[in-house]
Amino acid sequence: MTSSARIAVDAMGGDGGLFVMLDGVAMARRRFPDLRYVLVGDEPAIRKGLSRHPNLEAAADIVHADGMVASDDKPSQAIRRARSTSMGIAIDQVKQGNAAAAVSAGNTGALMAMAKVSLRTMPGIDRPALAALLPSLGETDTVMLDLGANTECDARNLVQFAVMGAAYARTALDLARPRVALLNIGTEDQKGTDIIRDAAAQLRDAGHLNLDFTGFIEGDRLSRGEIDVVVCDGFSGNIALKTAEGTARFVADLLKRAFRSSVRSKIGFLISKPATELLRDHLDPNNHNGAVFLGLNGLIVKSHGGANASGIANAVGVAAKMVRDDLSRRIADDLGNIEARAA
Amino acid sequence: MTSSARIAVDAMGGDGGLFVMLDGVAMARRRFPDLRYVLVGDEPAIRKGLSRHPNLEAAADIVHADGMVASDDKPSQAIRRARSTSMGIAIDQVKQGNAAAAVSAGNTGALMAMAKVSLRTMPGIDRPALAALLPSLGETDTVMLDLGANTECDARNLVQFAVMGAAYARTALDLARPRVALLNIGTEDQKGTDIIRDAAAQLRDAGHLNLDFTGFIEGDRLSRGEIDVVVCDGFSGNIALKTAEGTARFVADLLKRAFRSSVRSKIGFLISKPATELLRDHLDPNNHNGAVFLGLNGLIVKSHGGANASGIANAVGVAAKMVRDDLSRRIADDLGNIEARAA
Numbered sequence: 089m090t091s092s093a094r095i096a097v098d099a100m101g102g103d104g105g106l107f108v109m110l111d112g113v114a115m116a117r118r119r120f121p122d123l124r125y126v127l128v129g130d131e132p133a134i135r136k137g138l139s140r141h142p143n144l145e146a147a148a149d150i151v152h153a154d155g156m157v158a159s160d161d162k163p164s165q166a167i168r169r170a171r172s173t174s175m176g177i178a179i180d181q182v183k184q185g186n187a188a189a190a191v192s193a194g195n196t197g198a199l200m201a202m203a204k205v206s207l208r209t210m211p212g213i214d215r216p217a218l219a220a221l222l223p224s225l226g227e228t229d230t231v232m233l234d235l236g237a238n239t240e241c242d243a244r245n246l247v248q249f250a251v252m253g254a255a256y257a258r259t260a261l262d263l264a265r266p267r268v269a270l271l272n273i274g275t276e277d278q279k280g281t282d283i284i285r286d287a288a289a290q291l292r293d294a295g296h297l298n299l300d301f302t303g304f305i306e307g308d309r310l311s312r313g314e315i316d317v318v319v320c321d322g323f324s325g326n327i328a329l330k331t332a333e334g335t336a337r338f339v340a341d342l343l344k345r346a347f348r349s350s351v352r353s354k355i356g357f358l359i360s361k362p363a364t365e366l367l368r369d370h371l372d373p374n375n376h377n378g379a380v381f382l383g384l385n386g387l388i389v390k391s392h393g394g395a396n397a398s399g400i401a402n403a404v405g406v407a408a409k410m411v412r413d414d415l416s417r418r419i420a421d422d423l424g425n426i427e428a429r430a431a
Numbered sequence: 432m433t434s435s436a437r438i439a440v441d442a443m444g445g446d447g448g449l450f451v452m453l454d455g456v457a458m459a460r461r462r463f464p465d466l467r468y469v470l471v472g473d474e475p476a477i478r479k480g481l482s483r484h485p486n487l488e489a490a491a492d493i494v495h496a497d498g499m500v501a502s503d504d505k506p507s508q509a510i511r512r513a514r515s516t517s518m519g520i521a522i523d524q525v526k527q528g529n530a531a532a533a534v535s536a537g538n539t540g541a542l543m544a545m546a547k548v549s550l551r552t553m554p555g556i557d558r559p560a561l562a563a564l565l566p567s568l569g570e571t572d573t574v575m576l577d578l579g580a581n582t583e584c585d586a587r588n589l590v591q592f593a594v595m596g597a598a599y600a601r602t603a604l605d606l607a608r609p610r611v612a613l614l615n616i617g618t619e620d621q622k623g624t625d626i627i628r629d630a631a632a633q634l635r636d637a638g639h640l641n642l643d644f645t646g647f648i649e650g651d652r653l654s655r656g657e658i659d660v661v662v663c664d665g666f667s668g669n670i671a672l673k674t675a676e677g678t679a680r681f682v683a684d685l686l687k688r689a690f691r692s693s694v695r696s697k698i699g700f701l702i703s704k705p706a707t708e709l710l711r712d713h714l715d716p717n718n719h720n721g722a723v724f725l726g727l728n729g730l731i732v733k734s735h736g737g738a739n740a741s742g743i744a745n746a747v748g749v750a751a752k753m754v755r756d757d758l759s760r761r762i763a764d765d766l767g768n769i770e771a772r773a774a
Binding site for chain 2: 223224225236239240271273280281306307308309310311312320322323324326327328329330331332333334335336337338339340341342343346347349350352353355356357358359360361362363364366367370371
């Protein structure tokens with residue numbers, strides 16, 4: 089990472105508005121003091137907001153955008169208006185080489201579509217994939233992809249996702265040789281669809297890659313910390329991720345209900361509050377914020393729309409680490425290895 | 432339900448062995464005193480076990496089986512040995528009309544395969560499906576199907592699952608007109624695969640069925656109590672169910688860790704123990720035990736292998752309710768309605 093490396097931020101996306109975005113970027117700036125930030129959006133409003141953050145102001149460039157993508161805009165609408173929106177211009181900063189990565193907390197579908205059209209897929213990648221970090225009982229989070237960019241996938245797509253996911257885990261989780269598994273409905277070789285079995289066969293033969301393929305994993309083992317990268321098509325991945333989020337909230341709601349059920353349990357709750365806050369902290373989506381759109385000629389990070397400043401800072405941190413480790417080059421190298429082997 | 436209605440029980444399946452099975456059936460017998468039970472397995476051992484349960488003994492018939500299906504038997508192996516196993520003979524009791532339903536806590540794949548071969552699918556059903564009850568924040572559990580019997584499904588399969596799931600919800604949850612949704616990766620009409628969109632179109636047109644089709648539901652809303660039946664292919668359903676189980680256990684593990692993290696939190700835990708036990712009770716799989724294999728000419732209930740006596744009693748209770756409400760006839764009637772409408 090050179091001292092001139094810059095991260096473009098869609099300052100207008102996100103449910104919390106411009107001030108939450110600026111608070112978050114300012115926090116990230118303190119963690120990554122070598123980076124510069126390109127803040128894209130309404131220039132007068134950004135200038136005004138920056139007056140509260142002299143530390144960020146010193147490391148920020150502003151690029152004006154007249155408009156923004158609304159949360160209910162269809163991807164096709166967003167693409168047509170790309171050049172006038174803060175999201176579209178942030179992506180374009182990456183395309184033009186003015187920034188090494190872009191971060192947005194706006195409309196996911198629009199971001200994926202615009203990034204794909206603008207940046208195009210890397211040589212050797214048929215389709216980009218959305219990857220995120222899941223909390224686990226292990227020492228690190230777990231990378232999961234695809235989370236919804238590709239509703240249907242073939243075996244070749246899944247193998248490419250495995251390569252990209254492993255490269256991302258080496259960067260985001262500091263692992264030398266990530267353990268990679270395919271999400272399936274059983275662990276025996278004959279389980280699942282032809283596509284999954286075919287992908288497994290290809291990964292078993294790929295011992296030259298910088299990853300350990302461990303076979304199939306079922307939904308109930310995802311958070312045990314036994315693997316580092318879970319690979320699946322975007323349909324299953326989206327179902328699994330959202331079911332995990334919903335179940336965690338469900339259990340937390342039941343716990344709240346239980347603690348409120350008697351005076352005694354209310355007292356117990358107050359005494360053990362530091363413990364339950366530890367739990368909340370571990371499960372807080374802000375602490376795992378920053379999904380990555382992998383496989384494009386440029387790095388794009390998607391923040392939760394509802395992230396707070398700390399969540400935005402984490403999403404920017406994800407971008408910073410990828411820039412620092414030159415993730416795109418790593419993926420390209422690994423793909424080159426596969427191609428060379430196949431040839 | 433006539434006083435002669437009988438439920439066949441594979442007394443040898445299940446991790447807990449014969450005694451746990453008998454304890455569970457004896458509990459169920461107290462809840463459903465009008466039923467009789469056909470206990471299938473090693474006759475001398477069953478007779479000996481029954482001496483501890485005179486109440487059950489009075490309502491039980493014994494059918495001897497020399498062998499049993501092992502937990503690691505392949506379905507094809509199990510089918511070949513069907514006539515000599517407690518599981519196979521329990522299913523055969525249903526086929527011969529000696530029992531109205533069969534319950535087993537043994538090998539799931541073997542049970543599904545043997546039941547399918549022996550009982551065959553109902554007229555109007557292309558493929559049977561596995562349905563279970565999920566805990567929810569609503570007033571009742573939520574029915575979910577398919578959970579793994581069919582890795583890939585077409586729109587027609589999904590519509591049939593919706594009909595069977597709604598009939599099952601009317602029986603198991605005492606609902607007049609269950610709310611039915613399709614599991615998808617978004618709620619907008621254009622989301623998901625062609626198959627899911629096609630199934631949704633067919634269900635939207637099926638206002639004459641005894642169900643309210645509410646559209647798509649995402650994984651994060653499954654346990655909110657907003658719908659009564661979730662329909663999906665067996666791959667997504669298995670991923671969602673297992674991810675939910677795994678996440679609930681993950682959060683419980685984190686909570687335990689948090690409570691153990693300091694003396695203060697240990698004290699708080701002891702004081703609030705009745706509250707956390709309420710939570711454990713709500714999430715205990717034994718309290719939601721009994722998955723149902725729907726769409727066959729005969730009712731088959733699968734218990735968790737690791738169920739305790741209370742779990743076995745619940746699985747037998749699921750069978751008892753289906754027998755009482757004549758579930759197979761209800762499904763046949765609803766299918767007749769669809770066919771008549773289509774003609």
